[in-house]
Amino acid sequence: MTELVLEQVSRWYRNVVAVNNVTMRIGPGVTGLLGPNGAGKSTLIALMSGFLAPSSGTVTLDGTPVWRHEQLYRQIGLVPEREAAYDNLTGRQFVTANAELQRLADPDGATARAIATVEMQPVQDRRISTYSKGMRQRIKMASALVHDPAVLLLDEPFNGMDPRQRLHLIDLLRQIGDDGRTVMFSSHILEEVEQVAAHIEVMVAGRHAASGNFGAIRRLMTDRPNRYLIRSDDDRQLAGLLIGDRSCRGVTLRADDGLDVEAVDFGRFAVVLPQLAHSADIRLLEVRPTDESLESVFAYLVGA
Amino acid sequence: MTNATIVRLTVRNGFGARRALILLALPLLLLGLAITVRSLVGVDPGATEGVVALGLTVVLPMVALVGSTSVLASEVDDGSIVYLLAKPISRHVIVVSKYVVAVAATAVFTVWPIALGAAIMAGDLASMLGYGLGTLLGCIAYCAIFLLLSTVTRHAVAAGLLYVLIWEGLLGGLLSGVRWLSVGHWAQALATSIADDVTLSESVGPAYAVIATAVVTVAALWLAGDRLRSFRLTGEE
Secondary structure (H helix, E strand, C coil): CCCEEEEEEEEEECCEEEEEEEEEEECCEEEEEECCCCCCHHHHHHHHCCCCCCCEEEEEECCEECCCCHHHHHCEEEECCCCCCCCCCEHHHHHHHHHHHCCCCCHHHHHHHHHHHCCCHHHCCCEHHHCCHHHHHHHHHHHHHCCCCCEEEECCCCCCCCHHHHHHHHHHHHHHHHCCCEEEEEECCHHHHHHHCCEEEEEECCEEEEEECHHHHHHHCCCCCEEEEEEECCHHHHHHHHHCCCCEEEEEECCCCCEEEEECCHHHHHHHHHHHHHHCCCCEEEEEECCCCHHHHHHHHHHC | CCCHHHHHHHHHHHCCHHHHHHHHHHHHHHHHHHHHHHHHHCCCHHHHHHHHHHHHHHHHHHHHHHHHHHHCHHHHHHCCHHHHHCCCCCHHHHHHHHHHHHHHHHHHHHHHHHHHHHHHHHCCHHHHHHHHHHHHHHHHHHHHHHHHHHHHCCCHHHHHHHHHHHHHHHHHHHCHHHHHHCHHHHHHHHHHHHHCCCCCCCCCCHHHHHHHHHHHHHHHHHHHHHHHHCCCCCCCC
16 A cells, blocks of 8 residues: 655745645545645645655655655656657657656556557557647656556646546546555646545645545535525425524525525434425425535635 | 666757757858868968867857757756656666767767868868867766756756856956866867867866866766756746
């Protein structure tokens, strides 16, 4: 098992603090590093991949500091954000070069496997300069996967991808995570993280704002009201019952039909709602969270 | 000390047709100048010294600067250096592999034009040999210095130009003490000692030139490798 551990890591540039006292452990599976632009995600990835020294604190991979230990790159695969690769090489030549630099016993075989993993066989003999953004991203992935690393770090891998390429990458990351590798990718787009990452680390303004799966992050914010849309066969009666319970603090009747409910105690609300409906013989047609997206959690965290 | 893959990548990535033309332009100008001056004034020691000095203090460092920054600074600029650095390879091996390519490229574009220029001007083979070897010595030191610059600053080309113009050119000409620390003077010392010219009275001597070149080269390459171990990927601004 490979674990990347950040212990009270800070990084500042002169008097600007990019990463502020972050402690986190990244284990096997896919972890999403979520945060708005400028939150310190790239700095954190650079710290984790040994391309930046922490100003204070330590970044270690299974106990060995990452900074100035190039032998660790046997276990680390890095997909940088910048697009520049060796443009006048073909995709296959590029991946083979990476395999050779890793001193693999069979660079050609490893290259073929990595290119198959990212499904780039049809264009592997074209020059990288002719690739689309999505193809570049995938060939970069192949170059990072060619040595079968235990840790894969990706900086904004979804940038510039079209929806089809995005879906493919989501599948690929899930699959790599399921293999037991430690995968961390950064993103400022919430649905991407939500779809891939079993675990989410949220960075806001250089600070580690929250950690856990989506639900856990959500539950951390107990003082935050949750909004639901409820439709039933008797909205008005249900509204009366709900406002009578302390788990709710606001109920609005919609003009068309349905209720907008603001619950303050999620745990209680989830239990009480069906009981109330059942006791009054009201049929619930729809119960849908209207802000149960990472976007609203995020907006809340960023605003906080 | 070198890695074949890095050498291959560096050659393919660093030297396109356009860069080769840039590298070729100055040496061709020098040759043109040598031919013109020789046909106008004949064999003249003063004119010879002027033309070959131009070769060693302007053409050679300029070509070395372009050659050295092509192998490293451009990759640092566009960020593709990350693919080399994210590998379990000694940083010194990376630097030396790139250095070998830089020296080879610089030598290919400078040794024969300067040697040929000296031969045309002086009209003898000893000059050709002397200036050929002197140029090679200069290649060895200049490329190591410029490679180090590429790892120290993101403005390696500008810094290199300043170094060449101010230290090698201006101060090297004005203050005689600078010759002890000037690559151009070392190259010239070796060249003149072999060419059997009227050896300049203030020459530092060939033995000193060779040893100084070796020391500077080893030190610069070691430092460059160490700098590369601490290479930072620029984070978000």
